Amino acid sequence: MDSVCEQQFSDLATDSRLDLDTRQVRDKVIEQFKAGLGSKKISQALNIPRSTVQAIIQKWKEYGTTVNLPRQGRPPKLTGRTRRALIRNAAKRPMVTLDELQRSTAQVGESVHRTTISRALHKVGLYGRVARRKPLLTGNHKSRLQFSTSHVGDTANMWKKVLWSDETKMELFGQNAKRCVWWKTNTAHHSEHTVPTVKYGGSRIMLWGCFSSAGTGKLVRVDGKMDGAKYRAILEENLLESAKDLRLGRRFTFQQDNDPKHKARATMEWFKTKHIHVLEWPSQSPDLNPIENLWQDLKTAVHKRCPSNLTELELFCKEEWARISVCRCAKLVETYPKRLAAGIAAKGGSTKY
The missing domain is CATH 1.10.10 (Arc Repressor Mutant, subunit A)
Incomplete structure (x- = not known):
């Protein structure tokens, strides 16, 4: 038997330049396999990769042939x-x-x-999608996390007594330029899939609005550039009236972000004089403010109506703001603990909200 194998190896060695894709090579592999040789020895004898030998043998075992079988459809264009x-x-x-x-x-x-x-x-699972716009988070992760952990246990009644507020800009034609990214399902809000933004960077208007779980409050257009005096005038004319209309009572909490105009000494003195409790708020945290969801609802509804000028844009904004249901507002406040839990899970980073 040894002499036979030695002769076979001698014959195979002289034929080492055989084309790997030929039927002859595949037949030789099976011939030696039937003779009792292992894949390692066949590989050495034919001077072809051991993995190729194993693949030929496996195919022969499954289909009983070394012939190239018909392929299913056109071969892929990409290797x-x-x-x-x-x-x-x-x-x-x-x-x-x-x-x-x-x-x-x-x-x-x-x-x-x-x-x-x-x-x-x-x-x-990679799809091209528009990159979400998220504020660039840096050193304020800690304050966001602290806010979420300190309030996640607050009662539902406490959040019902909050009057949420914010400003937003409404553009006459479409929205800001969009950027496509590739992401997998449930990774849209990962930092590498978002576009950092800064606040207020034309045909557009700026609005101030507020809401609570009982519905939407006032929505007003900001004429010209917003400064501390103009912000206080807006509060004077709209804040307490909104709280009254929404029946929040005297001991409600007012939410605003940390814009310098909001935190100015004169503004904070105004709150103190009016006996209004202001919720301590972490910077760069629009995802923690449920009014952002209402802004998106508003923009979608207004853009569908295709306003042709700024006067129409303001009118449509006020009409659509008034149409937002109490149920929608209540649901945003009711699920607020989930928003805080997401902030904790993200360790102070951006969330899906």
Whole structure:
């Protein structure tokens, strides 16, 4: 037996330059396998990778042949190696564009259409979406986390007594420019998938509004540039009247962000004089303010009506603000503990809200 094997190895060694893709090579592999040789010895004798030998043997065991079987449909345009490289690239650089990915495939000799690349990414759960705009969070993570942990146990009745407020800008034509990124499901709010923003950067107006669990309060247009005096005038004319209309009683809490105009000494003195308790608020935390959800509702409703000028824009804003249901407002306040829990889970970072 040993002499037979030695002769076989001698014969195979002289034929080491055989084409790996030929039927002859595959038949020789099976012939030696039937003769009792292992994949390692066959690999050495034929000078082909051991993995290739094992694949040929496995196919022969399953189908009883070494013939190339008919393939299902057209072969993929992307090789497995290039496809994996695309996936790694999009996962590592979420804001890479399809054009950039297309150029990277061309550099390795695989020129494919953008839709081919999109389909390859979709199969692994990567989809091109508009990047969410989130304030750039830095040193205030700690204060956000502290706020969430200190209030997560507050009663539902406490949140019902809060009058939430904020300013927003409404644009006459569309919204800000959008940026597409690649993300997997439930990762939209990860920092690498969001675009940092700063406050108030045209045809637009600025609005101040407020609401509570009992419904929406006043919504007013801010004429010109907002300063401390103008902000206090807005509060004087609208804050207490809104609290009265919403039946918050005398011992309610007012929420505002940390804009310098809001925290100015004269403004804080005004609150003190009016005996209004102001909720201590962490900076750069719009996701902790449920009025942001109402702003989005308002913008969606107003843009559907396609206002043609700033006068119409203001009118439509006030009409749509008044149409926001009490149920919608109550639900936002009722689920506020979940918002705080998300802030804790994010350790003070951005949340899905």
